[in-house]
Amino acid sequence: MPLTDTRLRALKPKAKPYKVADERGLYIEVTPAGGKHWRFRYRIGKAQKKVSLGSYPVVSLKDAREAAMEARQTIGSGGDPAVEKRKQKIRDEFLSASTFEAVAREYIEQIMVQNGRAEATIVKANYFLDKLAPAIGNRPIHEIEPFEVLAPLKRLEATGKHETAKKCRSFAGRVFRYGVATTRCQSDPTSLLKGALITPKPTHYAAILDPEKLGGLLRAIDDFEGYTLTKFALKIAPHVFVRPGELRHADWAEFDLDEGVWRIPAGKMKARRAHAVPLSKQVISLFEELGTMMGKSGYVFPSARSGLRPMSENALNAAFRRMGFSKEEVTAHGLRATASTLLNESGKWSSDAIERALAHGDSNAIRGVYHRGKHWSERVKMSQWWSDYLDSIKLGGDLVLLKAS
Numbered sequence: 515m516p517l518t519d520t521r522l523r524a525l526k527p528k529a530k531p532y533k534v535a536d537e538r539g540l541y542i543e544v545t546p547a548g549g550k551h552w553r554f555r556y557r558i559g560k561a562q563k564k565v566s567l568g569s570y571p572v573v574s575l576k577d578a579r580e581a582a583m584e585a586r587q588t589i590g591s592g593g594d595p596a597v598e599k600r601k602q603k604i605r606d607e608f609l610s611a612s613t614f615e616a617v618a619r620e621y622i623e624q625i626m627v628q629n630g631r632a633e634a635t636i637v638k639a640n641y642f643l644d645k646l647a648p649a650i651g652n653r654p655i656h657e658i659e660p661f662e663v664l665a666p667l668k669r670l671e672a673t674g675k676h677e678t679a680k681k682c683r684s685f686a687g688r689v690f691r692y693g694v695a696t697t698r699c700q701s702d703p704t705s706l707l708k709g710a711l712i713t714p715k716p717t718h719y720a721a722i723l724d725p726e727k728l729g730g731l732l733r734a735i736d737d738f739e740g741y742t743l744t745k746f747a748l749k750i751a752p753h754v755f756v757r758p759g760e761l762r763h764a765d766w767a768e769f770d771l772d773e774g775v776w777r778i779p780a781g782k783m784k785a786r787r788a789h790a791v792p793l794s795k796q797v798i799s800l801f802e803e804l805g806t807m808m809g810k811s812g813y814v815f816p817s818a819r820s821g822l823r824p825m826s827e828n829a830l831n832a833a834f835r836r837m838g839f840s841k842e843e844v845t846a847h848g849l850r851a852t853a854s855t856l857l858n859e860s861g862k863w864s865s866d867a868i869e870r871a872l873a874h875g876d877s878n879a880i881r882g883v884y885h886r887g888k889h890w891s892e893r894v895k896m897s898q899w900w901s902d903y904l905d906s907i908k909l910g911g912d913l914v915l916l917k918a919s
Contacts, residue, residue, distance in 0.1 A: 517542065522570055525550060540582040542570060552578040554585050558594055565596045612698040614658060614689065615651035618643050621692040630781040632763055634827055642685040645670065645678070655690070656699040660706045667711060676714035683707060720841060721848030723855050728752075729907035731844060734837045736908070743825065744833050746804050747815050751830065751846060753797045753901050755853050755871050757784065758846040762824040764814040766805070771798050774894075789873045792894040794901035857900065867892040 517536040525534060527548040535541045539555045552567035567573060567581045585595035622639050643651075649666040650658055663686055670679040683704050690702035722728045735748045751761055760782055769776050776791040783789050793801070804814065815825040826832075830846035850872055857868050867889040 517575060519575055522550065522575060536575075536579070538582065538586070540567075540578060542578075552581070554582045554595065556585065556589055556595065558589070563594070563596055565599055608698075610654050612655050612693070613652050614655045614686075615643065615647050617655050617693050617696075617698055618646075618651075618689045621689050625692065630779070632759055632782060633823065634759055638681075639685060642678075642682045645682050646686055655693045658690075658699075658703055660703040663704055664707055664710055667707070671712055676712045679711055680714055683711060720843055720845045721851035721855070722844050723852060725856065725907050728852060728856075728904075729910060731839065732904060732908035734839070738833060738837060740833055740836060741818060741829075743804075743808070743815050743818070744829050746800060747825065747830060748833055750797055750800050752849050752852070752904055753794060753897075754791055755850055756789075756791060756873070757850065758830055759827070760789075762815055762827065762829070766810040766812065766814055769801065769810075769814075771801055771805075774798055783873060785873065787873075790890075791871075792890070792897040794898045796901040796905065797897075853900065856903075857896065862899070863896045864889065864892065867896060871896065 517534065521534075522542065525542070525544050527544055527546050529546060531543055531545050533541045533543050533553075541553055541555065543551045543553055545551070550570040552570060552573055553564050554567055555562065555564045557563070565585060567578050567585075570578070573581070588595050588598055622636060622643070626636050626639060646663070646666055650662050653662065663683070667679045667683055670676075670682065687702050687704040690699060690704060693699040694702065722731055732752065735745070735752075738745045738748060747761060751758070754761070754776070756778070760778055763782050764776070764778075768778060771793070774793045776793060778789045778791065780786050780788045801814070812821055813824050817823040817825055831841070834844050834846070835841070854868060854872060857863055857871075858865065870889050871893050
Protein backbone atom coordinates (compact mmCIF):
# COMPACT_ATOMS: atom_id res chain seq x y z
CA MET A 515 0.00 0.00 0.00
CA PRO A 516 1.44 3.39 -0.97
CA LEU A 517 2.46 5.69 1.83
CA THR A 518 0.50 8.74 2.97
CA ASP A 519 1.51 11.66 5.14
CA THR A 520 -0.75 10.30 7.89
CA ARG A 521 1.06 6.95 7.83
CA LEU A 522 4.47 8.63 7.70
CA ARG A 523 3.75 10.76 10.75
CA ALA A 524 2.52 7.68 12.62
CA LEU A 525 5.71 5.67 12.10
CA LYS A 526 7.49 5.13 15.43
CA PRO A 527 11.11 4.09 16.07
CA LYS A 528 11.90 0.51 17.06
CA ALA A 529 14.91 -1.25 18.53
CA LYS A 530 16.27 -1.87 15.04
CA PRO A 531 15.95 0.05 11.76
CA TYR A 532 13.00 -1.00 9.61
CA LYS A 533 11.66 -0.18 6.15
CA VAL A 534 8.20 0.72 4.89
CA ALA A 535 7.65 0.54 1.13
CA ASP A 536 5.89 3.16 -0.95
CA GLU A 537 5.89 2.11 -4.60
CA ARG A 538 8.24 1.08 -7.44
CA GLY A 539 11.40 0.90 -5.35
CA LEU A 540 10.78 3.92 -3.13
CA TYR A 541 10.69 3.28 0.60
CA ILE A 542 11.33 5.00 3.92
CA GLU A 543 13.73 3.70 6.55
CA VAL A 544 13.01 4.46 10.20
CA THR A 545 15.99 4.44 12.59
CA PRO A 546 16.01 3.68 16.33
CA ALA A 547 16.73 7.38 16.91
CA GLY A 548 13.49 8.29 15.12
CA GLY A 549 14.97 9.47 11.82
CA LYS A 550 12.94 8.81 8.67
CA HIS A 551 15.10 8.56 5.55
CA TRP A 552 13.98 8.12 1.97
CA ARG A 553 15.69 5.44 -0.09
CA PHE A 554 15.23 4.33 -3.68
CA ARG A 555 16.14 0.75 -4.60
CA TYR A 556 16.96 -0.21 -8.19
CA ARG A 557 18.96 -2.61 -10.34
CA ILE A 558 21.79 -1.98 -12.81
CA GLY A 559 22.26 -5.27 -14.64
CA LYS A 560 22.37 -7.94 -11.95
CA ALA A 561 23.50 -5.57 -9.23
CA GLN A 562 20.97 -4.23 -6.75
CA LYS A 563 21.67 -0.67 -5.58
CA LYS A 564 20.09 2.07 -3.54
CA VAL A 565 20.38 5.82 -3.34
CA SER A 566 19.41 8.22 -0.55
CA LEU A 567 16.82 10.87 -1.38
CA GLY A 568 16.85 12.85 1.88
CA SER A 569 14.90 12.77 5.13
CA TYR A 570 11.22 13.20 5.94
CA PRO A 571 9.63 15.72 6.54
CA VAL A 572 12.31 18.01 5.00
CA VAL A 573 11.81 16.01 1.81
CA SER A 574 8.07 15.54 1.51
CA LEU A 575 6.32 12.46 0.15
CA LYS A 576 5.61 14.32 -3.10
CA ASP A 577 9.24 15.44 -3.45
CA ALA A 578 10.54 11.93 -2.72
CA ARG A 579 8.29 10.45 -5.42
CA GLU A 580 9.47 13.07 -7.92
CA ALA A 581 13.10 12.30 -7.03
CA ALA A 582 12.42 8.58 -7.50
CA MET A 583 10.86 9.34 -10.89
CA GLU A 584 13.98 11.28 -11.93
CA ALA A 585 16.12 8.35 -10.80
CA ARG A 586 14.05 5.97 -12.96
CA GLN A 587 14.53 8.30 -15.93
CA THR A 588 18.29 8.31 -15.29
CA ILE A 589 18.29 4.49 -15.30
CA GLY A 590 16.18 4.46 -18.46
CA SER A 591 18.72 6.63 -20.25
CA GLY A 592 21.59 4.32 -19.26
CA GLY A 593 22.77 6.18 -16.15
CA ASP A 594 23.19 5.27 -12.51
CA PRO A 595 21.41 7.49 -9.93
CA ALA A 596 24.02 6.81 -7.23
CA VAL A 597 26.86 7.77 -9.57
CA GLU A 598 25.00 10.88 -10.71
CA LYS A 599 24.42 11.87 -7.07
CA ARG A 600 28.14 11.55 -6.28
CA LYS A 601 29.00 13.60 -9.35
CA GLN A 602 26.48 16.27 -8.33
CA LYS A 603 27.97 16.39 -4.83
CA ILE A 604 31.45 16.87 -6.25
CA ARG A 605 30.12 19.51 -8.65
CA ASP A 606 28.36 21.36 -5.83
CA GLU A 607 31.48 21.31 -3.66
CA PHE A 608 33.56 22.50 -6.61
CA LEU A 609 31.18 25.34 -7.36
CA SER A 610 30.83 26.43 -3.74
CA ALA A 611 34.64 26.70 -3.54
CA SER A 612 34.71 28.69 -6.79
CA THR A 613 34.12 32.15 -5.39
CA PHE A 614 34.36 35.22 -7.57
CA GLU A 615 37.65 36.21 -5.96
CA ALA A 616 39.16 32.73 -6.42
CA VAL A 617 38.17 32.63 -10.10
CA ALA A 618 39.34 36.23 -10.61
CA ARG A 619 42.78 35.51 -9.14
CA GLU A 620 43.04 32.39 -11.27
CA TYR A 621 42.10 34.45 -14.34
CA ILE A 622 44.77 37.05 -13.53
CA GLU A 623 47.43 34.36 -13.08
CA GLN A 624 46.48 31.96 -15.89
CA ILE A 625 45.35 34.39 -18.55
CA MET A 626 47.14 37.65 -17.79
CA VAL A 627 50.42 36.76 -16.09
CA GLN A 628 51.11 33.58 -18.05
CA ASN A 629 50.36 35.32 -21.34
CA GLY A 630 52.84 38.07 -20.61
CA ARG A 631 50.45 40.96 -20.05
CA ALA A 632 52.12 44.20 -19.03
CA GLU A 633 52.87 44.63 -15.33
CA ALA A 634 50.78 47.81 -15.19
CA THR A 635 47.81 45.94 -16.68
CA ILE A 636 48.09 43.22 -14.03
CA VAL A 637 48.35 45.83 -11.27
CA LYS A 638 45.16 47.48 -12.56
CA ALA A 639 43.36 44.11 -12.69
CA ASN A 640 44.19 43.51 -9.02
CA TYR A 641 43.00 47.05 -8.24
CA PHE A 642 39.64 46.34 -9.92
CA LEU A 643 39.35 43.08 -7.99
CA ASP A 644 40.01 44.93 -4.71
CA LYS A 645 37.10 47.24 -5.53
CA LEU A 646 34.72 44.34 -6.27
CA ALA A 647 35.83 41.83 -3.62
CA PRO A 648 34.06 43.33 -0.57
CA ALA A 649 30.70 42.92 -2.31
CA ILE A 650 31.04 39.67 -4.30
CA GLY A 651 34.50 38.25 -3.56
CA ASN A 652 33.27 35.47 -1.26
CA ARG A 653 30.15 34.65 -3.28
CA PRO A 654 30.10 31.44 -5.37
CA ILE A 655 30.54 32.79 -8.88
CA HIS A 656 27.65 30.75 -10.31
CA GLU A 657 25.20 32.30 -7.84
CA ILE A 658 26.02 35.97 -8.44
CA GLU A 659 23.21 38.05 -9.92
CA PRO A 660 23.49 41.32 -11.88
CA PHE A 661 22.32 43.55 -9.00
CA GLU A 662 25.13 42.22 -6.79
CA VAL A 663 27.74 43.40 -9.31
CA LEU A 664 25.94 46.69 -9.87
CA ALA A 665 26.00 47.67 -6.17
CA PRO A 666 29.81 48.22 -5.86
CA LEU A 667 29.87 49.89 -9.28
CA LYS A 668 27.24 52.38 -8.18
CA ARG A 669 29.25 53.13 -5.04
CA LEU A 670 32.22 54.01 -7.27
CA GLU A 671 29.98 56.24 -9.39
CA ALA A 672 28.76 58.02 -6.28
CA THR A 673 32.33 59.16 -5.62
CA GLY A 674 32.69 60.47 -9.17
CA LYS A 675 34.83 57.54 -10.38
CA HIS A 676 32.82 56.88 -13.52
CA GLU A 677 35.73 55.55 -15.59
CA THR A 678 36.79 53.22 -12.76
CA ALA A 679 33.24 51.88 -12.47
CA LYS A 680 33.16 51.19 -16.20
CA LYS A 681 36.52 49.41 -16.14
CA CYS A 682 35.53 47.37 -13.07
CA ARG A 683 32.43 46.16 -14.92
CA SER A 684 34.58 45.22 -17.90
CA PHE A 685 37.02 43.33 -15.68
CA ALA A 686 34.19 41.51 -13.90
CA GLY A 687 32.78 40.52 -17.29
CA ARG A 688 36.09 38.98 -18.33
CA VAL A 689 36.20 37.00 -15.06
CA PHE A 690 32.65 35.71 -15.55
CA ARG A 691 33.38 34.71 -19.16
CA TYR A 692 36.47 32.87 -17.93
CA GLY A 693 34.22 31.20 -15.36
CA VAL A 694 31.89 30.09 -18.15
CA ALA A 695 34.81 28.71 -20.16
CA THR A 696 36.04 26.74 -17.13
CA THR A 697 32.54 25.46 -16.18
CA ARG A 698 32.30 27.46 -12.94
CA CYS A 699 29.25 29.47 -14.04
CA GLN A 700 26.78 29.49 -16.91
CA SER A 701 26.60 33.14 -17.92
CA ASP A 702 28.04 36.62 -17.54
CA PRO A 703 25.64 38.75 -15.44
CA THR A 704 27.48 41.96 -16.36
CA SER A 705 26.11 41.66 -19.89
CA LEU A 706 22.76 42.78 -18.41
CA LEU A 707 24.28 45.94 -16.93
CA LYS A 708 24.85 47.78 -20.20
CA GLY A 709 23.27 51.20 -19.89
CA ALA A 710 23.13 51.00 -16.09
CA LEU A 711 26.29 53.06 -15.59
CA ILE A 712 27.07 56.67 -16.41
CA THR A 713 29.11 56.94 -19.59
CA PRO A 714 32.36 58.71 -18.65
CA LYS A 715 33.50 61.67 -20.67
CA PRO A 716 36.38 60.72 -22.97
CA THR A 717 39.86 61.69 -21.79
CA HIS A 718 41.77 63.98 -24.12
CA TYR A 719 45.50 63.90 -23.51
CA ALA A 720 47.19 67.27 -23.65
CA ALA A 721 49.20 67.60 -26.85
CA ILE A 722 51.23 70.29 -28.60
CA LEU A 723 49.78 70.89 -32.06
CA ASP A 724 51.69 74.05 -32.97
CA PRO A 725 54.97 73.35 -34.84
CA GLU A 726 56.79 76.27 -33.18
CA LYS A 727 55.85 75.06 -29.67
CA LEU A 728 56.72 71.51 -30.67
CA GLY A 729 60.18 72.71 -31.68
CA GLY A 730 60.53 74.30 -28.25
CA LEU A 731 59.60 71.01 -26.59
CA LEU A 732 62.20 69.11 -28.62
CA ARG A 733 64.89 71.62 -27.65
CA ALA A 734 63.87 71.31 -23.99
CA ILE A 735 64.23 67.55 -24.25
CA ASP A 736 67.76 67.96 -25.63
CA ASP A 737 68.58 70.17 -22.63
CA PHE A 738 67.03 67.79 -20.07
CA GLU A 739 69.52 66.96 -17.30
CA GLY A 740 67.68 64.15 -15.55
CA TYR A 741 68.14 60.36 -15.64
CA THR A 742 69.92 59.28 -18.84
CA LEU A 743 67.43 56.55 -19.79
CA THR A 744 64.54 58.95 -19.30
CA LYS A 745 66.21 61.42 -21.64
CA PHE A 746 66.63 58.76 -24.34
CA ALA A 747 62.97 57.76 -23.95
CA LEU A 748 61.96 61.43 -24.25
CA LYS A 749 64.03 61.86 -27.40
CA ILE A 750 62.67 58.69 -29.04
CA ALA A 751 59.00 59.01 -28.05
CA PRO A 752 58.02 61.84 -30.47
CA HIS A 753 59.34 59.82 -33.43
CA VAL A 754 57.70 56.41 -32.99
CA PHE A 755 53.96 57.08 -32.28
CA VAL A 756 53.68 54.26 -29.71
CA ARG A 757 51.79 54.46 -26.41
CA PRO A 758 53.89 55.28 -23.33
CA GLY A 759 53.39 51.78 -21.91
CA GLU A 760 54.57 50.17 -25.13
CA LEU A 761 57.71 52.31 -25.08
CA ARG A 762 58.43 51.63 -21.40
CA HIS A 763 58.09 47.86 -21.91
CA ALA A 764 60.27 47.76 -25.04
CA ASP A 765 62.68 44.80 -24.98
CA TRP A 766 65.91 44.61 -26.96
CA ALA A 767 64.83 41.23 -28.37
CA GLU A 768 62.05 43.02 -30.28
CA PHE A 769 64.44 45.19 -32.32
CA ASP A 770 66.17 44.58 -35.62
CA LEU A 771 68.22 47.73 -36.04
CA ASP A 772 69.84 46.45 -39.24
CA GLU A 773 66.42 46.09 -40.82
CA GLY A 774 65.15 49.22 -39.05
CA VAL A 775 62.08 47.72 -37.44
CA TRP A 776 60.68 47.25 -33.93
CA ARG A 777 58.26 44.33 -33.66
CA ILE A 778 56.01 44.64 -30.61
CA PRO A 779 54.32 41.35 -29.61
CA ALA A 780 50.54 41.19 -29.29
CA GLY A 781 50.66 40.77 -25.51
CA LYS A 782 52.07 44.28 -25.10
CA MET A 783 49.59 46.00 -27.40
CA LYS A 784 46.30 47.56 -26.33
CA ALA A 785 44.38 45.75 -29.08
CA ARG A 786 46.26 42.46 -28.46
CA ARG A 787 47.58 42.48 -32.06
CA ALA A 788 51.28 42.42 -32.93
CA HIS A 789 52.55 45.73 -34.28
CA ALA A 790 55.62 46.62 -36.34
CA VAL A 791 57.20 50.08 -36.07
CA PRO A 792 59.49 51.30 -38.87
CA LEU A 793 62.49 53.15 -37.44
CA SER A 794 63.97 56.25 -39.02
CA LYS A 795 67.72 56.78 -39.27
CA GLN A 796 67.57 59.17 -36.33
CA VAL A 797 65.78 56.65 -34.11
CA ILE A 798 68.12 53.81 -35.09
CA SER A 799 71.06 56.04 -34.16
CA LEU A 800 69.51 56.76 -30.74
CA PHE A 801 68.91 53.06 -30.05
CA GLU A 802 72.44 52.18 -31.19
CA GLU A 803 73.88 54.80 -28.85
CA LEU A 804 71.73 53.57 -25.99
CA GLY A 805 72.65 49.93 -26.67
CA THR A 806 76.35 50.74 -26.68
CA MET A 807 75.97 52.56 -23.38
CA MET A 808 73.65 50.14 -21.53
CA GLY A 809 73.93 46.81 -23.37
CA LYS A 810 71.32 45.19 -25.61
CA SER A 811 69.51 42.75 -23.33
CA GLY A 812 66.31 42.91 -21.31
CA TYR A 813 64.29 46.09 -21.06
CA VAL A 814 65.47 48.98 -23.22
CA PHE A 815 64.29 51.40 -20.54
CA PRO A 816 64.66 49.55 -17.21
CA SER A 817 63.71 51.01 -13.87
CA ALA A 818 66.41 52.94 -12.04
CA ARG A 819 65.80 50.62 -9.08
CA SER A 820 65.79 47.24 -10.86
CA GLY A 821 66.72 46.05 -14.33
CA LEU A 822 63.99 43.42 -14.01
CA ARG A 823 61.26 46.05 -14.19
CA PRO A 824 60.51 48.71 -16.80
CA MET A 825 60.75 52.42 -16.27
CA SER A 826 58.09 53.96 -14.02
CA GLU A 827 54.70 54.62 -15.59
CA ASN A 828 54.95 58.31 -14.68
CA ALA A 829 58.61 58.84 -15.62
CA LEU A 830 58.05 60.72 -18.89
CA ASN A 831 55.24 62.94 -17.60
CA ALA A 832 57.28 63.75 -14.50
CA ALA A 833 60.16 64.76 -16.77
CA PHE A 834 57.88 67.09 -18.73
CA ARG A 835 56.85 68.76 -15.46
CA ARG A 836 60.54 69.18 -14.49
CA MET A 837 61.09 70.90 -17.83
CA GLY A 838 58.32 73.36 -17.00
CA PHE A 839 55.51 71.95 -19.14
CA SER A 840 52.18 71.60 -17.31
CA LYS A 841 49.86 68.62 -17.69
CA GLU A 842 47.54 70.92 -19.65
CA GLU A 843 50.32 71.54 -22.20
CA VAL A 844 51.85 68.15 -22.94
CA THR A 845 51.67 64.48 -21.90
CA ALA A 846 53.58 61.44 -23.07
CA HIS A 847 50.41 59.97 -24.57
CA GLY A 848 49.64 63.30 -26.23
CA LEU A 849 52.71 62.92 -28.47
CA ARG A 850 50.60 60.46 -30.50
CA ALA A 851 47.97 63.14 -31.06
CA THR A 852 50.73 65.55 -32.07
CA ALA A 853 52.00 63.17 -34.75
CA SER A 854 48.50 62.24 -35.93
CA THR A 855 47.38 65.86 -36.28
CA LEU A 856 50.48 67.19 -38.05
CA LEU A 857 50.82 64.18 -40.34
CA ASN A 858 47.19 64.49 -41.41
CA GLU A 859 47.57 68.24 -41.90
CA SER A 860 50.55 67.67 -44.18
CA GLY A 861 48.23 66.04 -46.70
CA LYS A 862 51.08 63.81 -47.85
CA TRP A 863 50.10 60.54 -46.20
CA SER A 864 47.00 58.39 -46.42
CA SER A 865 44.82 58.32 -43.33
CA ASP A 866 45.04 54.51 -43.35
CA ALA A 867 48.84 54.64 -43.11
CA ILE A 868 48.66 57.12 -40.24
CA GLU A 869 46.07 55.03 -38.39
CA ARG A 870 48.17 51.92 -38.91
CA ALA A 871 51.25 53.73 -37.55
CA LEU A 872 49.22 54.59 -34.43
CA ALA A 873 48.18 50.90 -34.12
CA HIS A 874 44.52 51.76 -34.45
CA GLY A 875 43.33 48.33 -35.52
CA ASP A 876 40.87 47.40 -38.21
CA SER A 877 37.82 45.54 -36.91
CA ASN A 878 37.86 43.43 -40.08
CA ALA A 879 40.71 40.94 -39.56
CA ILE A 880 41.22 40.14 -43.27
CA ARG A 881 41.15 43.81 -44.26
CA GLY A 882 43.53 44.56 -41.40
CA VAL A 883 46.12 42.06 -42.63
CA TYR A 884 45.80 43.43 -46.17
CA HIS A 885 46.29 47.01 -45.00
CA ARG A 886 49.33 46.16 -42.89
CA GLY A 887 51.09 44.93 -46.01
CA LYS A 888 49.72 47.62 -48.30
CA HIS A 889 50.81 50.56 -46.12
CA TRP A 890 54.16 49.31 -44.85
CA SER A 891 56.28 50.99 -47.53
CA GLU A 892 54.34 54.22 -47.07
CA ARG A 893 54.85 54.02 -43.30
CA VAL A 894 58.60 53.54 -43.75
CA LYS A 895 58.79 56.71 -45.85
CA MET A 896 56.47 58.57 -43.47
CA SER A 897 58.59 57.61 -40.47
CA GLN A 898 61.74 59.06 -42.05
CA TRP A 899 59.90 62.17 -43.26
CA TRP A 900 58.49 62.78 -39.78
CA SER A 901 61.90 62.48 -38.10
CA ASP A 902 63.39 64.86 -40.65
CA TYR A 903 60.56 67.30 -39.97
CA LEU A 904 61.08 67.10 -36.20
CA ASP A 905 64.79 67.81 -36.69
CA SER A 906 63.94 70.81 -38.86
CA ILE A 907 61.55 72.48 -36.39
CA LYS A 908 63.86 71.69 -33.46
CA LEU A 909 66.56 73.73 -35.18
CA GLY A 910 64.08 76.54 -35.76
CA GLY A 911 63.81 75.78 -39.45
CA ASP A 912 60.82 76.01 -41.80
CA LEU A 913 57.70 75.51 -39.66
CA VAL A 914 55.53 74.86 -42.71
CA LEU A 915 54.89 71.15 -43.08
CA LEU A 916 57.48 69.92 -45.53
CA LYS A 917 56.61 68.16 -48.75
CA ALA A 918 57.31 64.45 -48.74
CA SER A 919 60.09 63.55 -51.12
